[in-house]
Amino acid sequence: MGQWGLGRIGGTDPADKINPVECIHLADDPDGSPVTADGQIVPGVWTLRVKLGAGGALPAQISQVSGPDEDANGNNRLDGGEDLDADSLLDKGGQVYAVVVAAPSWPQRTARNPTRFADYPASIARLDRFRYDCSDDAAVNIWDPDATSESLSLDVTIRVYSASGVLVDTETNLSFSESSHAFSSSPLAVRLGTGSPAAGIPGNGILEGDTGYVLEVTHSDPTPGSRTALGRAPMDCEPDLLGASSPTPGSATPPT
């Protein structure tokens, strides 16, 4: 792999030998044309592999930090008394690293992943905007490889909470459509609730609340061991005069 995930076309990339950060970027549509079948992302289980390479000052060997773990107090700092081999380096029993994946994904529940991933949600739940005013419509997006539109109607709930965390409205039985494991619900109206403080009527198909309230969608995924997936977005029933005059690129709530 070349520097920053670029392909290596002949010769060597000396930056790889000294750059402590490596990156692999993949795209579903590299040329920006949906007509071309050039996607690099395949749905399914992927393997992320970290291994000792063949290069280095000593080929295929970790040197200098190859001693046993000297970090007695686990603070990742070289403290007094920890430098057992007197080389001024904190040996950690090998080369430590961090790995990050940003993708429409979640970890597999296998022995190859830490226990903290054991109850991660096996689906993703999102509202279609990051904020709603009281004349918007709200739709739910769910990504789940083993769900159906019918099962999501039973497992997905939208709740409205007041600023103090009181549940004021609940809507269920949403209607979903699917494409490639991505589900979108029919939109529900978001409106100002009645009374003071505002409250809604559960099950009437309208999400009712007020400024400072929060919409929360939950997907109680029946996949064994899966934690409930959730997404949240605030409500704001006040006129956004500043936002209307200065639209933000990428804003999910364009001015009207």
Place this chain on the structure above:
Amino acid sequence: MLAASANFAERDIGTHDNALGMDTTDIQVATTRGSVVPAGSPAVSTVLLNNQQGYGRVVVSHVLPVVNWPDAKIPGDAALTGDTLEGPALGLLIWDGIDPDGTGPDAAEPPISNSDTLREHHFQVVGTRARSDPAWLGPIPPATSWSTTSIWS
């Protein structure tokens, strides 16, 4: 390493391991792209690069399409430059060499050593469609993986 990246008072940049806050050596590093400074105990002249200028400091959102990226494909001139078209991704998974919960039950990502040379993790990519609305086929989140080894500290 990612946790350490948020620690701006890097103690090992100081004149000794227990140095706190900014001292003359921190200033020396902060005002250059990189410099030779004393590090460790006993102090050894070591090259440290200026993290604020992009050397060594890990800032995830600078290089990964995390969820708070604008909901648009960038860079706009990717077809000309050959860069990867990317939009915000829905998930972020981290395996970190620093124990994420300190003294809690979880454990850090073990190091790669001469006797333990390979580590694998599995993750599920759910699909290539951002959502089912055909009109929304454009901005589909990419899968991106990124790894970083730590600067010895």
